[in-house]
Amino acid sequence: MDILQLLVSGLANGCIYGLIALGFVLIYKATEAINFAQGDMMMLGAFITLGLTNTGYMDLPFWIAVPLAIALMGVFGYLLDLIVIRRMFGEAQIAVVILTIALGFVMRFAAGTIFGHEPQSLETPYAGQDLRFGGVVLGVDEAVVVIATVALTVVLFLFFNRTKLGVAMQASSQNQLAAYYMGIPVRRVQSLIWGLAGVTATIAGVLYASKGSIDPSAGLLGIKAFAAAVIGGMGSLPGALLGGIIVGVIEPFASRYVAAGYSQIAPYLLLFLVLVFRPHGILAQVHRKKV
Amino acid sequence: MRVVFKTSYDHDIGMFRHRAQATWYVLLLTGVLALPLLLGSFLIGEMTNMLIWAIAGMGLMILVGQTGQASLGHAAFLAIGAYANVILQQRAGLPFLVSFPLAGLIAGAAGVLLAIPTTRLHGIYLAIATLAVSILVEDFIVIAEPLTGGVGGMFAADITIFGYAINRYINPDAFYWLTLAVTLLVVYFYRNLLRSPLGRAFAAVRDSEISAQAMGVNVPRTKALAFGLSTGITGLAGALMGHYSGVITHENFTVIISIQMLLMIVIGGLGTIHGAFFGAMVVVFLPQALSFLRDWVSGMTGGGSVAISGLETAVFAMILIAFILFEPMGIYGRWLKIRTYFELFPFYRKNMFRRQKSYLKTERMR
Amino acid sequence: MSPLLEFDNVTLSFGGLVAVDRLSFTVENGEVFAIVGPNGAGKSTAFNLISRFYDPVEGKIRLAGDDLVQHPSHDLAGLGVARTFQNIELFDQATVLENLLIGRHRFRKSNLLTEIAFTPFVRDQERQHRHAVEEVIDFLDLQPYREKRIAGLPYGVRKVVELGRALATKPRLLLLDEPASGLSVEETRDMAYWIEDIKKQMGITVLMVEHDMHLVSSVSDRVLAMADGHKLALGTPDEVQSHPAVLEAYLGAGDTADREAAE
Numbered sequence: 001m002d003i004l005q006l007l008v009s010g011l012a013n014g015c016i017y018g019l020i021a022l023g024f025v026l027i028y029k030a031t032e033a034i035n036f037a038q039g040d041m042m043m044l045g046a047f048i049t050l051g052l053t054n055t056g057y058m059d060l061p062f063w064i065a066v067p068l069a070i071a072l073m074g075v076f077g078y079l080l081d082l083i084v085i086r087r088m089f090g091e092a093q094i095a096v097v098i099l100t101i102a103l104g105f106v107m108r109f110a111a112g113t114i115f116g117h118e119p120q121s122l123e124t125p126y127a128g129q130d131l132r133f134g135g136v137v138l139g140v141d142e143a144v145v146v147i148a149t150v151a152l153t154v155v156l157f158l159f160f161n162r163t164k165l166g167v168a169m170q171a172s173s174q175n176q177l178a179a180y181y182m183g184i185p186v187r188r189v190q191s192l193i194w195g196l197a198g199v200t201a202t203i204a205g206v207l208y209a210s211k212g213s214i215d216p217s218a219g220l221l222g223i224k225a226f227a228a229a230v231i232g233g234m235g236s237l238p239g240a241l242l243g244g245i246i247v248g249v250i251e252p253f254a255s256r257y258v259a260a261g262y263s264q265i266a267p268y269l270l271l272f273l274v275l276v277f278r279p280h281g282i283l284a285q286v287h288r289k290k291v
Numbered sequence: 292m293r294v295v296f297k298t299s300y301d302h303d304i305g306m307f308r309h310r311a312q313a314t315w316y317v318l319l320l321t322g323v324l325a326l327p328l329l330l331g332s333f334l335i336g337e338m339t340n341m342l343i344w345a346i347a348g349m350g351l352m353i354l355v356g357q358t359g360q361a362s363l364g365h366a367a368f369l370a371i372g373a374y375a376n377v378i379l380q381q382r383a384g385l386p387f388l389v390s391f392p393l394a395g396l397i398a399g400a401a402g403v404l405l406a407i408p409t410t411r412l413h414g415i416y417l418a419i420a421t422l423a424v425s426i427l428v429e430d431f432i433v434i435a436e437p438l439t440g441g442v443g444g445m446f447a448a449d450i451t452i453f454g455y456a457i458n459r460y461i462n463p464d465a466f467y468w469l470t471l472a473v474t475l476l477v478v479y480f481y482r483n484l485l486r487s488p489l490g491r492a493f494a495a496v497r498d499s500e501i502s503a504q505a506m507g508v509n510v511p512r513t514k515a516l517a518f519g520l521s522t523g524i525t526g527l528a529g530a531l532m533g534h535y536s537g538v539i540t541h542e543n544f545t546v547i548i549s550i551q552m553l554l555m556i557v558i559g560g561l562g563t564i565h566g567a568f569f570g571a572m573v574v575v576f577l578p579q580a581l582s583f584l585r586d587w588v589s590g591m592t593g594g595g596s597v598a599i600s601g602l603e604t605a606v607f608a609m610i611l612i613a614f615i616l617f618e619p620m621g622i623y624g625r626w627l628k629i630r631t632y633f634e635l636f637p638f639y640r641k642n643m644f645r646r647q648k649s650y651l652k653t654e655r656m657r
Numbered sequence: 658m659s660p661l662l663e664f665d666n667v668t669l670s671f672g673g674l675v676a677v678d679r680l681s682f683t684v685e686n687g688e689v690f691a692i693v694g695p696n697g698a699g700k701s702t703a704f705n706l707i708s709r710f711y712d713p714v715e716g717k718i719r720l721a722g723d724d725l726v727q728h729p730s731h732d733l734a735g736l737g738v739a740r741t742f743q744n745i746e747l748f749d750q751a752t753v754l755e756n757l758l759i760g761r762h763r764f765r766k767s768n769l770l771t772e773i774a775f776t777p778f779v780r781d782q783e784r785q786h787r788h789a790v791e792e793v794i795d796f797l798d799l800q801p802y803r804e805k806r807i808a809g810l811p812y813g814v815r816k817v818v819e820l821g822r823a824l825a826t827k828p829r830l831l832l833l834d835e836p837a838s839g840l841s842v843e844e845t846r847d848m849a850y851w852i853e854d855i856k857k858q859m860g861i862t863v864l865m866v867e868h869d870m871h872l873v874s875s876v877s878d879r880v881l882a883m884a885d886g887h888k889l890a891l892g893t894p895d896e897v898q899s900h901p902a903v904l905e906a907y908l909g910a911g912d913t914a915d916r917e918a919a920e
Contacts, residue, residue, distance in 0.1 A: 034415055087616055093414050094361045098557050099615045101550055102608040109605030117600060216601075223422065223546065230419055265430045268423040275420045276408040300787040303754070304780060480773040487772035487779055488758075488765040488786075491751070495759045498748035505708055505746075506826065507734030507763040516769060562750070 004136050006252045012142035012211065014248020015149035019204035020225035021232065021240035022156075023197040028234050030173040030193040033085065033096040037104035038201060039222015045073045045202030046209040046218070047111050050122050062125050070202045077198025081191040104219055112216040122209035145207045152203060153241065160237075169193055227271040233281025242282065246270070304486060323471060327464035335463045341575040342470045343531045346477055348556050348567030350524030353481065355553065356562035357490065358517040359497030361414060364421030365525050365552050367428035370544035372398040372526025373533035377445050378438065387450045391530050398526020399519040406518035410511040425549040432541040444540030447533040459535055470531055477524055481564055484520075493517055554611050560621025569622040573610065578603045659722035661686045661830055661862050662707070667716035669699075669706060676702045678886035679716070684830070689856050689863040691873045693897070694883035695906065700866040701743060702886075704834050707864075708733060708740055720830070734763045737829035741819045741836065743866075749808045753818050756807060757793055760825025761786040793821045797851065813844045820851065824859075831855065833865035837872050845872055852876045870898070882906070 023038040035041075051057045053065035060068070084103070088096050121127075129140040160166040172179035172186045173193075180186045208214065208221070224247060232243025247267040255263030274281065295302070295309050307313040327335050351365050376394035379385045385393070409420050432439045439445065450457040450469065457465045484490040492513050495503035500510050533539045551574070559570025581603055618625050660683035669677040677699045684690045692700045705711050706718060709730040718725045720736055728736065739760070748756050764786070767779045794800055797817050807815060816836070823831055836852070837845045849872055855861050856876075867873050873880060874894035882889040882903045890900035897903055 084612070084616070091619070094418065095615055095619065097361075097415060097418065098554060099612060102554065102611040102615070105604050105608035106612070109601045109608075112601050113599065223426075226419065227423065230416070259434075261430065261434050265427060265434075268426045272420060272423045272427070275412060275416060275423070279412055279416055300784045301780075303787060304783045483773050483775040487775065487783070488762055488767065489769060489772050491755055491759050492762060494751050494755065495748050495762075498750055499746045501710070502742060502746035502748070503759070504730045505734065505740050505742075506759050506822070507731050508759070509729075509731045520769075 002256075006256055007249060008136060008138055009142065010249035010252045011245060012139075012145045012248070013251065014228075014245035015145045015241075016204050016208050016211075016244070017221075017225045017228045017247050018241040018244025019149060019152065019200055019207070020222060021229035021244045022237060023200045023204075024226055024229040025232075025234060025237055025240040026193055026197050026200070028229075029237075030169060031085075031190050032093060033088070034093065034100070034226075035194075035197060036097055036100040036222065036226070037107060037219070038197065039225060040104035040107040040219030041073065041077065041198055041201035042205040042208065042222065043214065043216060043219040044076070044107050044111055044205070045069055045198070046122065046205030046214045047115050047216075048072055049202070049206050050120060050209060050214065051115065054120070054123050062123070066206055069206070070199050073198040073202040074195040075198075077201075078191045078195035080198075081194035085194065086187065086191070104222070108216045108219055115216070117216055119213035119215040121213040122206065124210040127210070139211075141207075141211045145211060148203060148207055149241070152200065156200075156237065165189075165192070224267055227267050230281055231267075231271055231274050235280070239281060306482060306486075320475075324468075327467055332460075332463045335467050336459060337575055337579065339459070339463070339467045339470045339535060341571050342467075342474045343528050343535060344555070344571035344574055345568045346470075346474055346531070347525050347528035347552060348559065348570050349477055349481055349564060350521045350526075350528060351552050352521075352556050352561070352564070352567045353484070353493070353524065354517050354521035355556060356566065357485075357497065358493040358514065358521075360514060360517065361418040361553070362421040362521075362549075363418045363546075363553055364423070364425035364428075364549050365522070366544040366546065366549035367421075367425045368398045368402060368522040368525040369529035369532060369548070370428055370432060370539075370541075371401050371522075372529030373447075373539045373543070374432070374439055374445070374529075375526070376530035377447050377533055377539065380448060381445070386452075388452060391527070394530040395523045395527040398529065399523025401526075402522025403515050403519040405522075406511075406515040410514045422546060422549065425544075425546045429541050429545055432544070439541075442540065444538050445533075446538055447536075450534055457534075459537070466535070473527060473531065477527070478564060489513075489516065551607075554607070558607075558611050558614055558621055560623030563623050565623040565626070566621050569626075573607070573622070577607055577610075581606060659719070660684060661721055662864065663717075663719040663722075664703070665717040665719065667703075667706065667713045667718060669702060669711055669713050675886050677706065677713075680883075680886070680888055681716075682881050682888065682891060684862060684864050686862055687856065687860060688878040689852060689865070689876050691877040691880045691894075692864070692866045692883060693868070693870065693873055693880055694889070697885075698883040699886040700883055701834060703883075704740065704832055704864075704866060707738065707832060734826050734828075737827075738832065739823035739826040739828035739830075740832035741816075741823055741834055743834040743838065745812075745815050745819055747807045747815055747819055747822070750806065752804050752806055753799060753802045753810075753821075754790065754794075754804060756818055756822050757790040757825045758786055760793075760822040761789060763826055789827070790825055793824050796824070796854075797821045812839055813841065816840060816844070816848075820848075824855070824861075828861055831861050831863045833863060833867075835866055835868065837867060837869045845869065848872070849876050874898070 020038055020042050023041070024035060027033055027035045027038075049065050049069040052060045052068055053062050058065075080103070084099070085096070088099060124141070126140040126144060131138045131140060131143055160170055168179070168184045169189055169192070171182065172184050172189045176186050179189075205214070208218070225244065228243035228247040229240050230243070231246060232239030232241070247270070250266045250270060251263040254266035258266075297303065307316065326338060330338065347365070347369060350368075351362060354360050354362055372394045375397040376390050379390035379393055380387065383390075405421070405424060409417060412420055433442055435441075450466075452469075455465075457469060459466045484493075492503065492508045495506060495508050496510055496513050496517070503513075504510055529544075532543070536543065555570035555574050556566055557570075558573050559568065560566030614621055620627075662684040664680050664682050667677055667680045668675065680699070680703065692703065694700055702711070706713055707725065709725065709728060709732075712726065720738065723736070725733075748759060751759075765782075767776075767782055771779050794803060797820065799814075799817065799821060802810060802814055802818070807818065810818070816839070820833070820836065833852075836848050840848060852863055852865075853876055856863055865877070877894055879892065880894050880897040881891045882897050882900065884906040889902045889906055890897045892900070
């Protein structure tokens with residue numbers, strides 16, 4: 001029963017890591033770039049929702065605030081690529097990493113200046129309710145996290161396989177030049193993927209902030225989510241989710257069965273081991289450079 | 292652009308391109324040596340801090356700028372250097388003159404140890420592995436309380452060299468000269484490295500591993516050496532940092548510091564010694580400049596001084612964004628352009644410096 | 658006396674795909690030996706086998722009787738094997754001079770400590786390296802580019818720099834992977850002269866992969882024609898060009914124009 005409880009609480013955290021990791025992988029697959037600001041976009045999405053719905057701010061109904069925030073962050077992601085990231089086309093991968101780290105700092109500053117640096121919690125209609133299954137207690141907020149993650153996964157799967165835009169995105173991520181020749185507007189598709197990354201980040205942010213509280217440095221969670229993405233394999237969307245869940249589950253177990261301080265260490269130790277023994281993650285294959 | 296007429300191979304091997312350049316550096320050296328006579332103790336303290344960051348930056352630069360291996364984990368080696376130095380002094384009773392180089396050696400050995408399993412990794416994967424190391428070391432400091440003092444940290448005693456005590460607050464000038472001596476030594480070693488075979492092997496690994504191999508460069512060994520040198524120098528900076536701040540805790544060496552170190556050398560200009568110094572200047576003097584500016588603005592408007600938290604980091608980040616987008620060669624690259632402009636005036640052409648892809652080549656394996 | 662290079666029944670496969678199939682040939686001291694064949698015939702793979710980027714599944718590769726499989730890739734330069742690459746693999750952020758100096762890495766006698774102290778020994782070694790490199794610069798007429806960064810140089814010059822870097826290692830055996838690809842008619846003619854001089858003046862054995870049959874027949878002593886990883890014909894350029902199996906491989910597998918269009 002104890003194990004089950006740990007598993008359940010780890011699963012909810014893991015879903016959030018997985019959702020942020022999804023954003024990393026989306027952008028990596030499409031543009032070979034790593035968006036280190038993904039965690040900060042999650043934080044920004046959460047704060048925008050909070051600003052729209054919390055009493056004391058704009059006080060809109062939760063179910064209006066969330067789609068609105070998602071739309072805003074989608075546009076934000078799109079514009080970010082259009083105005084900044086696109087200029088880096090053809091530059092070294094690590095230059096983009098450094099650029100997005102810096103962008104993350106700026107986002108953190110912006111959020112801190114507007115909303116303050118104190119932790120705040122997002123007001124949700126389902127706050128504080130519990131579900132009980134035998135001895136296992138599951139907060140409604142945690143259930144919502146899991147359900148939303150599953151739903152988003154299904155939607156993304158359908159989007160990438162059934163819609164014209166989704167197929168175009170897949171095509172341009174697999175071979176940009178060929179996609180370009182086939183008449184796919186590769187640049188616009190890339191901006192749209194950044195928009196999509198903004199959308200998933202916001203969903204992750206809303207779920208995160210409704211489970212606990214959010215402050216401007218919450219974006220640092222992105223580092224852990226990035227670790228999850230690498231553990232799962234940077235090239236695969238299911239891998240990202242799997243990596244997130246592995247990291248989420250390993251944390252409570254490490255702190256329960258090893259010692260309290262080790263829940264921080266465990267994910268990175270795992271990351272290091274994965275990198276050393278399976279450098280390209282659990283669900284990805286390796287290509288050697290050809291000469 | 293000066294035309295240099297070369298008559299012997301020593302012209303290429305020499306430290307300086309021509310006599311005028313040597314003269315400038317001698318003047319600069321005289322200037323920095325005499326600085327304590329001109330500045331008050333606060334500014335000398337800041338200068339010392341800048342030099343320490345420049346040493347750390349040079350350490351990272353060897354790895355990132357010269358060898359092309361991105362590290363987001365160098366705060367870990369600052370920490371190893373700082374803790375090793377203090378622990379050797381307190382627990383083993385070693386004097387500074389022994390514990391300081393040993394701290395560098397230990398940090399260097401740790402770097403080689405890290406390099407052994409990670410030399411197969413490239414670009415972003417290496418960066419994330421080093422990032423993990425940074426986080427692990429930070430957590431280890433907290434967990435290994437008997438050794439490191441845990442969250443309470445450790446006190447670094449005064450430096451004693453042959454009975455002469457050096458403390459940042461009591462005799463800041465002595466601390467400055469000590470740091471300057473270490474800085475000059477590191478610059479000298481770095482410069483020698485650049486003009487010898489190993490430095491070229493580093494560049495070979497950076498630009499094309501496959502043909503470095505074909506030229507007889509043992510790539511994993513060269514990378515391990517670069518790691519060792521880099522982390523060793525960073526460890527020295529860490530040891531000085533410990534004495535500079537007096538108390539060391541895990542909070543001095545967070546992953547954010549690791550990230551900031553990489554950003555620092557990118558702003559300064561990757562691949563050059565100058566870049567490490569320019570970057571350190573930005574990191575140390577930007578907060579001073581901002582607070583000066585804030586006082587000036589509030590003096591003008593007559594309002595009280597308002598502290599905006601996080602402003603320094605944000606301005607730092609925005610400067611970095613501007614450099615990456617418009618001047619990927621960093622401050623040093625900009626400086627070269629300005630200098631050439633004046634040397635050639637009025638014949639400077641805008642496309643004289645072709646925009647080149649930045650130093651870090653990471654797409655070795657996809 | 659054993660031949661300089663010997664392929665003895667060498668096979669390499671990637672998964673199910675056989676890239677080199679029981680290939681045997683020898684390269685004698687002092688000759689220019691060319692490997693020709695359509696794309697995917699396994700020519701570059703043969704080069705990469707010599708460079709030790711791949712391990713043969715079967716068979717032996719010997720350099721002057723010495724089994725190469727025992728040596729890691731970075732030993733090859735020290736054994737006297739230098740190479741160029743099909744798509745040019747220079748050190749882009751370094752100057753021409755520095756690139757050539759890296760070619761001298763196999764002669765490094767100094768170590769980390771003597772180098773960072775820059776002892777007189779290191780200085781002397783540097784002088785020798787530079788002297789050797791200047792000879793290569795003179796030989797290939799690279800003087801105008803000595804201090805230039807590779808990243809800004811035209812393709813034809815880079816090709817020459819890469820040849821120079823290989824020569825700076827003072828090899829016994831020089832591997833040239835498509836030395837004329839992407840070069841103009843004049844540049845190809847220069848390349849042909851240099852290959853002649855490398856053989857005659859420096860006494861270096863040359864093994865090359867090349868598509869340009871004109872270049873191949875003008876400089877090489879012997880030619881090996883390959884298709885699908887195995888040997889089609891081996892002999893003088895004229896013999897190989899008129900060999901029925903070669904004609905069939907070229908004409909049967911689509912004519913030359915098609916092949917070039919596909920590149």
